[in-house]
Amino acid sequence: xxxxxxxxxxxxxxxxxxxxxxxxxxxxxxxxxxxxxxxxxxxxxxxxxxxxxxxxxxxxxxxxxxxxxxxxxxxxxxxxxxxxxxxxxxxxxxxxxxxxxxxxxxxxxxxxxxxxxxxxxxxxxxxxxxxxxxxxxxxxxxxxxxxxxxxxxxxxxxxxxxxxxxxxxxxxxxxxxxxxxxxxxxxxxxxxxxxxxxxxxxxxxxxxxxxxxxxxxxxxxxxxxxxxxxxxxxxxxxxxxxxxxxxxxxxxxxxxxxxxxxxxxxxxxxxxxxxxxxxxxxxxxxxxxxxxxxxxxxxxxxxxxxxxxxxxxxxxxxxxxxxxxxxxxxxxxxxxxxxxxxxxxxxxxxxxxxxxxxxxxxxxxxxxxxxxxxxxxxxxxxxxxxxxxxxxxxxxxxxxxxxxxxxxxxxxxxxxxxxxxxxxxxxxxxxxxxxxxxxxxxxxxxxxxxxxxxxxxxxxxxxxxxxxxxxxxxxxxxxxxxxxxxxxxxxxxxxxxxxxxxxxxxxxxxxxxxxxxxxxxxxxxxxxxxxxxxxxxxxxxxxxxxxxxxxxxxxxxxxxxxxxxxxxxxxxxxxxxxxxxxxxxxxxxxx
Numbered sequence: 001x002x003x004x005x006x007x008x009x010x011x012x013x014x015x016x017x018x019x020x021x022x023x024x025x026x027x028x029x030x031x032x033x034x035x036x037x038x039x040x041x042x043x044x045x046x047x048x049x050x051x052x053x054x055x056x057x058x059x060x061x062x063x064x065x066x067x068x069x070x071x072x073x074x075x076x077x078x079x080x081x082x083x084x085x086x087x088x089x090x091x092x093x094x095x096x097x098x099x100x101x102x103x104x105x106x107x108x109x110x111x112x113x114x115x116x117x118x119x120x121x122x123x124x125x126x127x128x129x130x131x132x133x134x135x136x137x138x139x140x141x142x143x144x145x146x147x148x149x150x151x152x153x154x155x156x157x158x159x160x161x162x163x164x165x166x167x168x169x170x171x172x173x174x175x176x177x178x179x180x181x182x183x184x185x186x187x188x189x190x191x192x193x194x195x196x197x198x199x200x201x202x203x204x205x206x207x208x209x210x211x212x213x214x215x216x217x218x219x220x221x222x223x224x225x226x227x228x229x230x231x232x233x234x235x236x237x238x239x240x241x242x243x244x245x246x247x248x249x250x251x252x253x254x255x256x257x258x259x260x261x262x263x264x265x266x267x268x269x270x271x272x273x274x275x276x277x278x279x280x281x282x283x284x285x286x287x288x289x290x291x292x293x294x295x296x297x298x299x300x301x302x303x304x305x306x307x308x309x310x311x312x313x314x315x316x317x318x319x320x321x322x323x324x325x326x327x328x329x330x331x332x333x334x335x336x337x338x339x340x341x342x343x344x345x346x347x348x349x350x351x352x353x354x355x356x357x358x359x360x361x362x363x364x365x366x367x368x369x370x371x372x373x374x375x376x377x378x379x380x381x382x383x384x385x386x387x388x389x390x391x392x393x394x395x396x397x398x399x400x401x402x403x404x405x406x407x408x409x410x411x412x413x414x415x416x417x418x419x420x421x422x423x424x425x426x427x428x429x430x431x432x433x434x435x436x437x438x439x440x441x442x443x444x445x446x447x448x449x450x451x452x453x454x455x456x457x458x459x460x461x462x463x464x465x466x467x468x469x470x471x472x473x474x475x476x477x478x479x480x481x482x483x484x485x486x487x488x489x490x491x492x493x494x495x496x497x498x499x500x501x502x503x504x505x506x507x508x509x510x511x512x513x514x515x516x517x518x519x520x521x522x523x524x525x526x527x528x529x530x531x532x533x534x535x536x537x538x539x540x541x542x543x544x545x546x547x548x549x550x551x552x553x554x555x556x557x558x559x560x561x562x563x564x565x566x567x568x569x570x571x572x573x574x575x576x577x578x579x580x581x582x583x584x585x586x587x588x589x590x591x
Contacts (some may be wrong), residue, residue, distance in 0.1 A: 045110030047073010077108030103177030156184030156558030163586025187277030219566020337531025340363025380533030390527030414478030
């Protein structure tokens with residue numbers, strides 16, 4: 001089944017125009033470029049038609065004077081962070097014909113679609129408006145020195161940077177994109193951790209030993225046991241560290257493959273569960289600023305500087321083609337995997353050709369060949385995880401936390417077909433085995449009342465509201481009686497705390513039996529989600545070379561590394577990975 005990429009979707013986005021005064025195109029007077037005035041337009045961005053990107057564009061006769069926007073549906077750390085940069089760049093260039101913000105393709109496309117319509121309303125031909133020279137072509141080369149330089153301002157990179165800065169070190173991060181976050185911004189579930197104070201306060205029994213065992217089993221026992229031991233043993237302290245920077249994860253839920261409730265999630269002031277990725281990226285970005293970490297954006301790292309066998313800095317190329325060189329005592333690589341690089345995906349997994357990806361567009365594995373060039377070793381590069389619940393039109397991920405709270409999966413006939421909380425590879429395989437290789441994920445109003453996640457999916461048009469089971473059966477295209485039987489069995493299983501049909505592993509911790517109409521449904525299928533293999537590291541987050549030795553002064557953390565997750569990553573372990581090993585990398589690089 002061929003699937004659309006995010007970029008392909010962006011090309012299909014619809015635009016609606018709301019003209020001021022008249023729907024006819026005004027004609028500029030004399031030799032002016034625009035008919036002066038303020039023009040309104042909007043286009044569907046990441047928030048869909050329910051929450052479009054709306055622009056108010058103020059024009060004088062020959063200039064774009066001001067652009068104001070509302071974009072409540074855009075991810076705050078991705079599209080939300082990109083919009084002020086887009087406005088600044090357009091005002092500087094006085095043209096819509098400039099590049100979008102790297103890492104925020106969908107929002108950028110919506111912004112320019114709305115802007116072009118506003119300019120068209122003013123009587124201009126947007127395609128003919130050449131950009132002014134903004135000075136980027138003359139950008140100067142940059143040379144800096146610091147204690148620690150980091151490639152990648154995602155969760156692992158910013159965690160490492162903050163840790164090192166707290167140790168009194170001068171830290172610079174080079175980030176390929178125009179915003180921080182990378183794949184971390186796309187995390188929707190939570191962070192696994194064992195023996196935490198939140199678990200104790202909520203009467204949840206768990207241990208680092210059980211966490212270790214679950215992770216090894218989930219990874220089919222090909223994980224590096226030392227790395228998994230380090231992950232489990234340091235997870236509780238990582239939760240405490242997040243508390244210390246003002247980013248508590250107080251709600252504890254269930255994730256697939258876990259024997260205990262250990263997925264820690266953030267909540268808002270109303271107690272509703274939030275998406276962990278945007279929440280943590282916002283806090284980490286703010287904390288980087290507070291502790292003096294410098295982030296240089298639009299800096300694509302292309303070389304790891306080596307001096308007498310030791311890592312000694314990074315070289316990057318800026319978006320204007322200028323050279324950026326940062327020399328440092330220690331180097332940390334946190335550039336993520338290669339989930340948005342189709343060529344690299346098919347190189348290691350030809351069977352995944354054409355799959356949609358949930359990854360940020362900047363996650364293309366740029367540093368894998370660079371690490372290879374300096375003698376680094378790699379592990380499990382062929383271990384690429386597909387996530388079972390992905391919207392195929394644009395790669396949007398539907399959080400596993402919903403299934404942990406009681407959402408079920410139905411095939412086209414309205415029947416359950418597996419334990420929804422089995423590991424991701426197993427659930428993905430079951431979905432692919434269904435007729436037409438897709439499934440429906442169903443939540444109810446109780447889940448919507450307790451989580452902003454359901455609200456977000458509904459407002460973006462992913463989840464369709466069905467007021468009754470009859471409406472849900474019509475949406476799915478199945479027999480209503482079959483659907484009623486499915487729901488009756490599920491509700492009986494929840495009441496009995498035992499799923500005789502599919503042995504649902506987390507049925508004792510679900511928050512709803514799906515008896516609270518209306519229902520919310522989304523059609524999903526598997527998509528590329530996480531690269532579990534990568535550069536080889538040890539428990540000190542040091543990069544290991546092909547001879548089995550640590551490369552001096554070179555560290556790595558997060559999805560760019562391999563060995564932690566083995567053959568399958570458990571939900572909630574990506575965030576745990578970047579916080580635990582990000583902290584370890586920051587600590588050891590500080591030494």
